[in-house]
Amino acid sequence: MKQLMILTVLLFTLVPGAFSQEKTKREIKGDKCFFIYDFECAIRFYNRVKDGQLTTMGQRHLAESHANLAHEEEAEAAYAALIARSEGVVADDYYDYAMLLKTNGKYDESNRMMDRFVAQQPGDLRAQSYVANKENYSEYESSDPDYTLSNLTMNTQSQDFGVAYYESNKIVYSSSDNPPKLIRRKYNWNGQPYLKLYVAEVDNGQLEKRKCFDKKFNSKLHDGPATFSNNGTFMAMTMNNPKDKSPDKVVELQIYTSSYDGEDWSDPAPFVHNQASYSVGHPYLLADGNTMYFVSDMPGGFGGADLYKTTRTAGGAWSQPENLGNLVNTEGDELFPFVDETNQVLWFASDGHYGLGGLDIFKSYGNGTSWGPVENPGAPLNSRYDDFAYVSNGEANKGYLSSNRADGNGSDDIYSFTSTAVQQKEITGITKDINGKGIGGSFVTLRDENDTVLATQTADGEGRFSFKVAPNKSFELLGNKSGYQEGQTSTNTFGTDRVIEADIVMLREKPTVTITDTNAVADQTRTMYLNPIYFDYDKWDIRPDAIPELNKVVAEMNKNPAMEIELVAHADCRGTNDYNYELSRKRANATLKYIQSRITKPERIKGRGLGETKPVNGCACEGNTASQCSESEHQKNRRSEFIVKK
DSSP: OOSSSSSEEOSOOTTTTSSSTTOOOOOOOHHHTTTTTTTHHHHHHTTTTTTTOOOOOHHHHHHHHHHHHTOOOHHHHHHHHTOOSSSSOHHHHHHHHHHHHHHHHHHHHHHHHHHHHHHOOOSSSHHHHHHHGGGHHHHHHOOOEEEEEETTTTTSSEEEEEEEEEETTTEEESSSSSOOOOSBBOTTSSSSOOOOOEEEEEEEEEEEEEEEOOOOGGGOOOOOEEOOTSSSSEEEEEOOEEEEEOOOOEEEEEEEEBBSSSOOOOHHHHHHTTBBBBEEEEEEEOSSSEEEEEEEEESSSSSEEEEEEEOOOTTSSSSOOOOTTTTTTTTTTTEEEEEEETEEEEEOOOOOSSSSSSSEEEEEEEEOOOOEEEEEEOOTOOOSSEEEEEEEEETSEEEEEEEETTTSSSSSOOOOOOOOOOOOEEEEEEETTSSSSSSSTTTTEEETTTTTTEEEOOOTTTSSSEEEEEEEOOEEEEOOOOTBOOEEEEEEEOSSSSEOOOOOEEOOOOOEEEEEOTTTTTTTTEEEEEOOOEETTOSOOOOGGGGHHHHHHHHHHHTTTOOEEEEEOOOOOOHHHHHHHHHHHHHHHHHHHHHHTTTGGGEEEOOOOOSOOOOSSSSSOOTTOOOOOOOHHHTTSSEEEEOOOO
16 A cells, blocks of 8 residues: 555656666666566566675665565565665664564564664654554454444455545545556556546445546546545545656656536646645545645655645635644654544544554544644554545544455455444533632643643633543643633543533632832832743743733833833743743743833833743753653743843
């Protein structure tokens, strides 16, 4: 299934001088085949190289060629020979060999290779996922009775995968089972025709009356998978760029869009974020068609293919792509995004997170703007083969996925599933004082049992908040607002209740500053609460819960024209010293800008950033050692403080 990743199709030419003169002629010929994805040809030439003369790179290409063609035993032998070499073996060789061993059902051997990978790359997100989850393998392998899978009768011996819902009772999918032609173009990788889009009707869970979706989207190379807005008037799809003439001789995957006017689809238009130097593909549109999740190997990601998000403005422009972050993305490949909007669950496939083998399907709960740690739903959704392209209906009780598992018809097949699993529950509550009165505008943070922040929210005017969360988990809720001490409560979603109530009690903070009112009778004093304001991790924008505190400072300075204040901004210890100093400086400037624009004689308030040098607790990071502090403890250090100088 590797050919379905956000990789590329190579033109049938090569860059001159691309091969070292130290290689034999047969290895050079094998390389030429390898670089145009003709792996059968590559294997033939590599195997003709005399023992001991194949370079380490050639041995790696031989192993990859067998793996790409699902020659499991031959690939395993080739990888074993590769890692036995004394020179040129890299960390990813151990990782690739470990993934192959797992697909072959050799889990102990796979773990030994992963241990060697972890020893060389402990900071790699794939290594961290392995260390955190390897004890859960038996749990993932146990089949979940909430899911029932069925192989569809319409599957062929060719590739059939990537379902998208279309109209009321149809689906659109990709297939290489193309009708016979006088001249049939084939993809070098697997010898099958290029992928095309088909539409079929749903009948009792099966797909019937298959036909070509629309000849307008039938190019000379790959077409599909596709995605549609709920009203069926806008679509996005993956295609090869047929006009690619870039110097690298690689035809990248790109996204094209089309609109339906009630009678016909418009000609495919290139997505604004397409580039000849990298690939974008596997789009998924939310119901309104104005938010798109997609996959790309663009620069600046975590490695391999990452998941991104972009939103279309009222003027029709697509926003700058936003990487979904390292809770979702890894140095491996993350592919085929799907968002269950009803339950706010992101589903995707990955070979970077720890799984049963090959690509596994993963899910992440979120709030539409951010996504939490990923979960592996285990079998039967996943197997030791490639499992990907999960989609479900609005209730998440029916859907489809794609897999090349052993019980299929051959290559990639589409499976339907039914589910009785509860996808999400809801935590609701009120931020309130000790007398039970709601505290409106509080900033509420939701985090899991590992102190990972899952979501944040500003409570409404009566202090109400709610979060969609995963079932059978423990959570902690934190409430913050200027003038109040931080409130905290714990809850969980075990049991049968779909809605869990959890209020947060917040106590008034004690006065921090007593000042003399220069506009009052001499020596008359009064108390002013002058509390710090807080910032989100790695950000410097003013949060909604900070505005009341800043407005209080503004009011006091306008009431007392002689008052002078110094503000000092800080960062928590995560990140380098230089980075945190610059981050705190930006926080100081943001705070200054807000106050100075609202007071007379703006020069009366000055500010500076101190980085991570003045924590209010013991949350310091020493060298390469990560702090063990909770997120709420780190939050106390991400602050701007006010000091009355005069």
